[in-house]
Amino acid sequence: MMKQYLLPIVTFICLLCLNPYLALVQEKPQEEVTVTAVEVPVRVIQKGQVLRALAQDDFEIYEDGIKQKITGFEIISRKISVRLEEREAKPEKRVFILIFNIFDYFDEVGKAIDYFYDNHFRQGDQVLILTEDQLFDTGGDKDTSKTARKVKERLKKIKQISSHAIHQAYRDLKHHADKLINIFQRIDTGGRENPNQELVKFYNYYTIIWKDYCTRYLLPDLDHYRSIIKRIKLMEGEKWILCFQQRRLFPVLKNEGRLEREITRHLAGMQVSRREQHWARIIETKQRDLRRKLNFSRGFDSEKFLNLFLEANLTFHLILLKSSRPLVSQDFKLDEVHQEYEASLKDLSFTTGGISIFSNKVTEALIEASQKEDYYYSLWYTTTRNRILKDRDIEVKVKRKGTEVVYRKHFTPVGKPPIVITDFKAQHKAMEFTLINYERRKIGGKEGGVVEVKITLFDENSEKVFSELKTMSLPKVDAHFSIGFPKLKSGNYYIIIEATDKILNEKNVFSRYIKI
DSSP states (O other): OOOOOOEEESTTOEEOOSOGGGGEEOOOOOOOEEEEEEEEEEEEEETTEEOOOOOGGGEEEEETTEEEOOOEEEEEEEOSOOOHHHHHHSOOOEEEEEEEEOSSOOHHHHHHHHHHHHHTOOTTOEEEEEETTEEEEOOOOSOHHHHHHHHHHHHHHHHHHHHHHHHHHHHHHHHHHHHHHHHHHHHHTTOOOOOHHHHHHHHHHHHHHHHHHHHHHSSOOHHHHHHHHHHHHTSOSEEEEEEEEEOEEEEEEOTTSHHHHHHHHHHHTOOSSHHHHHHHHHHHHHHHHHHHHHTOOOOOOHHHHHHHHHHTTEEEEEEEEOOOOOOOOSSEEEEEESGGGHHHHHHHHHHTTOOEEEOSOHHHHHHHHHTOOEEEEEEEEEEEEETTOOOEEEEEEESSTTOEEEEOOEEOOOOSOOOEEEEEEEETTEEEEEEEOOOOEEETTEEEEEEEEEEEEEOTTSOEEEEEEEEEEEOSSEEEEEEEOTTSOSSEEEEEEEEEETTTTEEEEEEEEEEO
16 A cells, blocks of 8 residues: 655654643733724514614613623615625625535536626625535636636535545445345355354444444534634625535435345344344344434534524525435435434524525525525624633623524634645645644643644545545644655646644645646
């Protein structure tokens, strides 16, 4: 197997063999008092409808239980789709996050991307794409058709990689299933083989594949979103999320499939000896454990995601898609999994002023979402506090009975930008990049950062050809990395670099096509 080495060009970099957090020493806080203006967007709902035409006197705002004077008040009505004359009269900056939580890429998704760039994107807008925990900036190219094409190409490649992984998992499961079927067939023709151990291996392997699938492709990573929101808060302008959420599919055993029938028949005949009964109990336990895991939702903490979105004043539009990818198999079928948290996503959309639509006519759904009005109240107050006090509890009260008040529950002063991967170059079977903005603390008496770097390289067939993960102590304010691939063939590849700031638990992902 090919062996490569990540070579960071920084002085005194060493691998951390011990838990780095044990050595962290907090810097001494500095007493510094600042006056800060705090904006609190507030959405008021009554009987399932947005309550309009409230005045400043209808609101009270508290910080850490102390009533604050409202120094600013404004009623905001906004939507993505605005007339040309409105754009020219009030050219607001805007930030869009396009989230593609989709099982596979299909033409309707590409048409919706084209429609977005042709009809909604304008110069000055920032567009971030999030898929498979990868966040990338689309850049500021004036040619919107070129930008849309780049987005589609990148999205297709990421989906090819994830689809390849799922298909490989299915092929592995099918291989184990065929192996079991062959054993059962040989038993029927007088063979003396015992399939018990193979059955246990099959269920164990099935459980491992399912666990990996859950971790990589199902529920979103809260820590990763927290890191993303920190970046978004530093950006100016209106902030919108367009989430394309496709119901996920996973191969499950058919109830009346060939393998399921053979396993049921085998278990029914295992009541002769105590040893066979013992094996039957083990296999049945593995069966129940797998079925429980397949039907089990880890839970989607919508409240925490809501608070994150409210911090950055994000309006969340949800477009739900159904996947129709077929699977031809005697033993497996593709089933929708974890769709129960869709209700939480819909609530999240409603409470942030967005809309949820269930349709595979993606462009039509996007048009409807772009015309949805987000109506809310913007309250301002000023606070004079020690800047090292981070979270401050906020409470907003409305002098109307029977109302639901939605607002940010905490105020955290905006800090420095999170970790960034920058200055990437690839050529002559080598590449290099630089890390900046990672947190630095006292580690072993010396100031430095702790960063985990993972580099993965895929060939044109979406096969993984290189993967390396290392955790390092970085003494300087930035770190330059260089790595060579002397054994790889010259050609086109797709690279993913993941850098995690282990002190703040913040992550940055860089990905693109490269030629080496």
